[in-house]
Amino acid sequence: MALANKILLKISSALVSIFGSLILVFFIIYLLPGDPVLSMLDPSTATAETVANLRKELGLDQPIYIQFADYFLNVLHGDFGQSIINSEPVLPKVLEHFPATLALTLTSAIFSIVIGLLFGVLSAIYRNKWIDFIARLIGLFGISMPTFWSGILLILIFSVFLNWFPAMGSDGWKTLVLPSLSLGFVGAGLIIRMVKTSMLEVVNEQFIVTLRAKGLSERVIMYQHALRNALIPAITIIGINIGELMAGTVVIETVFSRQGVGRIVADAIMAKDLPVIQGVVFFSAIVYVIVNLLVDLSYSLIDPRVRRSDQR
Amino acid sequence: MKEIVNVETTLRVPKWTLKKRKTNFSISNLFLYTSTVIVLFIIACAIFPKWIAPFSPTYMNAEDILSKPSANHWFGTDYFGRDVFSLVIYGSQDSLIIGVTSVLIGGIIGGSIGALAGYIGGFVDVILMRVIDILMTIPGILLALAIAAALGPSLFNIVLAVAASAIPGYARVMRGQMMSIKKRKFVAASCSIGTPSWRIFLWHILPNSWSPLLVLGTIGLGTSILIGSGLSFLGLGTIKEIPDWGALLSQGRGYLTVAWWISTFPGLAITLFVLSINIIGDKLRDSFDPKTR
Numbered sequence: 001m002a003l004a005n006k007i008l009l010k011i012s013s014a015l016v017s018i019f020g021s022l023i024l025v026f027f028i029i030y031l032l033p034g035d036p037v038l039s040m041l042d043p044s045t046a047t048a049e050t051v052a053n054l055r056k057e058l059g060l061d062q063p064i065y066i067q068f069a070d071y072f073l074n075v076l077h078g079d080f081g082q083s084i085i086n087s088e089p090v091l092p093k094v095l096e097h098f099p100a101t102l103a104l105t106l107t108s109a110i111f112s113i114v115i116g117l118l119f120g121v122l123s124a125i126y127r128n129k130w131i132d133f134i135a136r137l138i139g140l141f142g143i144s145m146p147t148f149w150s151g152i153l154l155i156l157i158f159s160v161f162l163n164w165f166p167a168m169g170s171d172g173w174k175t176l177v178l179p180s181l182s183l184g185f186v187g188a189g190l191i192i193r194m195v196k197t198s199m200l201e202v203v204n205e206q207f208i209v210t211l212r213a214k215g216l217s218e219r220v221i222m223y224q225h226a227l228r229n230a231l232i233p234a235i236t237i238i239g240i241n242i243g244e245l246m247a248g249t250v251v252i253e254t255v256f257s258r259q260g261v262g263r264i265v266a267d268a269i270m271a272k273d274l275p276v277i278q279g280v281v282f283f284s285a286i287v288y289v290i291v292n293l294l295v296d297l298s299y300s301l302i303d304p305r306v307r308r309s310d311q312r
Numbered sequence: 313m314k315e316i317v318n319v320e321t322t323l324r325v326p327k328w329t330l331k332k333r334k335t336n337f338s339i340s341n342l343f344l345y346t347s348t349v350i351v352l353f354i355i356a357c358a359i360f361p362k363w364i365a366p367f368s369p370t371y372m373n374a375e376d377i378l379s380k381p382s383a384n385h386w387f388g389t390d391y392f393g394r395d396v397f398s399l400v401i402y403g404s405q406d407s408l409i410i411g412v413t414s415v416l417i418g419g420i421i422g423g424s425i426g427a428l429a430g431y432i433g434g435f436v437d438v439i440l441m442r443v444i445d446i447l448m449t450i451p452g453i454l455l456a457l458a459i460a461a462a463l464g465p466s467l468f469n470i471v472l473a474v475a476a477s478a479i480p481g482y483a484r485v486m487r488g489q490m491m492s493i494k495k496r497k498f499v500a501a502s503c504s505i506g507t508p509s510w511r512i513f514l515w516h517i518l519p520n521s522w523s524p525l526l527v528l529g530t531i532g533l534g535t536s537i538l539i540g541s542g543l544s545f546l547g548l549g550t551i552k553e554i555p556d557w558g559a560l561l562s563q564g565r566g567y568l569t570v571a572w573w574i575s576t577f578p579g580l581a582i583t584l585f586v587l588s589i590n591i592i593g594d595k596l597r598d599s600f601d602p603k604t605r
Contacts, residue, residue, distance in 0.1 A: 020446030024455075028462045133339075140594075144587035146538050148545045149561060149579030156572050167568075247451040251542050255565070266546055269461050281458045285450045 007297065014293040021285035025278050026071050054084060080279035085271050090279030094261055101260035104183065104252070105245045107176055111184030112245075113238060116191025120234070123192065124199030125222055135192055142189015147248055151182040151255040168257035179256045183248050187241045194237040198230040205229075232299065239295030243288035344595050347588035354585050357401045358408040365398035369554045381573050388573035390564065396574055399560055400581050406549070406556035407582065410471055410540035411533045417475035418536075419529050422482025427521070429483070430490025431513055437487075444483045452477035456539050460548040467550050470543050474536045485528055489521035496520075523600050530593035534586040541582050557582050 062070070074081070080090040115138070123135030158178060159167035165177050202208065203226055211221045249262035261280060268276035357364050366386075373393035381388040387396035429440040447455070456470075456477040463469035493499065494517065502512050541558030543549060549559050557578040564574025 017449045021449035024446055024450060028458050140587055140590055144534060144590050145583045146541055146579065148542060149583060152575050152579060156568060160569055243451040247453040250457065254546065269546055269548060274462060277458055277461050281450060281454050284454055288451055289449055
């Protein structure tokens, strides 16, 4: 019962977060310098009539609380706004492109988790050996390389010189390899560093000393006891990371000319299509909140301590 | 102080984790020195580009278009016949400005919010942290991107956008610091002799709480430079004669098959710079936090 309450509480706090991001996204349009309508239109071609029309279309002639209420009601009805260029509604377009982005996000997440856990654990166990050194390098490069550069390097090496994988497009698994590598590398870097730090912290705890005193083999201590305890902060970073990965698709989809949600944003930036940017950012915020909610809930599966404190 | 900490760790840490500590020491210090040199060199490039760059960044040599890296043009030339090495040197200015100012702005605003929330507590804390929570619902890059897209392309707007995306991190760390230091005995002691609370805040709590912010700021500098160059890669930066690293890389993208050097070298510059900052940041963090040592 208490567990159900806890879950309900987490879900409601996730809903509050989504509402918060709605407020934030709504106010982005007021960041536009001067008159938002004027700055969205090309001043050389805009007439007084088009300005008035756009103002009405965006509802900017209404008082601000009515605008927000309208925006909120529209969102509840699945209307995330529409493009000012071709009046296309945002949500269907985003949903249409979402599978491609989701596939990219998931493959890069898997790549970063596998590499991250592997090297994170190895570098904590073989501390200051050569494998720790390599893991540290991967970690540092992962968080220091801009994705648009690692993407371009991968294109140069594997498409231009070796011709193994296509440099662009979004059909087939082959087009997924290079973008996932380049995006997953960032996550891998973060996870390696996180896993290593938390492993080293766990290793210093009393229960490890007890296990060692009991005469358990180092392998069992490390992989069965230390790793499970070190996973908790790692999972947090993975949760946050999936949001960042989704955000990173904006850049990566541009680099690899892939069709996807990120590409919609990149195109909207070029066209100064602010409602589209608002819509996509809000959509990503929802996904981000949901992923973090799932991560939050999964703690109790992994960590009995959390489970027990839930039931108290 | 140092000895005390070490005694403590040797008591708790089993010997095998300590065994090979010294062998790696020289390598990690070598990295640290190299990073410091790289960062100093890039700062020098940003301040005195004229003295370091062999060519003017706007000089176009029509007879020397898209030529490979050579002794004359270290990083080759682009499709206008401009020297890529000189462009990279001049491009450091914007990246450095974006990184440093956005960290300063984000750190000051975020730090102040966190300090107020943590020190005053109660209602103020609830309200301020709700605002921070809302800011955190959108991933940093996307938030920066939306703000930069709304504000329009300019260097200052990129700085603002990147700073806004960094605020929550600083606010949270500062709040945590405030809350823990507030409860320390020396604060209670100072309070008991009648020191006004603003004075306790300025003289006793603030000087004791900023060191994690410094570490976060150093690592944040790298993140800011990455996000900033990402924004200008996407075309949100200023369109001007001398492109910054992100824009230069984006311009070279169309010439990947014929001239790999235009995109490769600005990216290398970003990576080396951020890498060096991260190495220095790690070292700073380690020296402030004995647990990771």
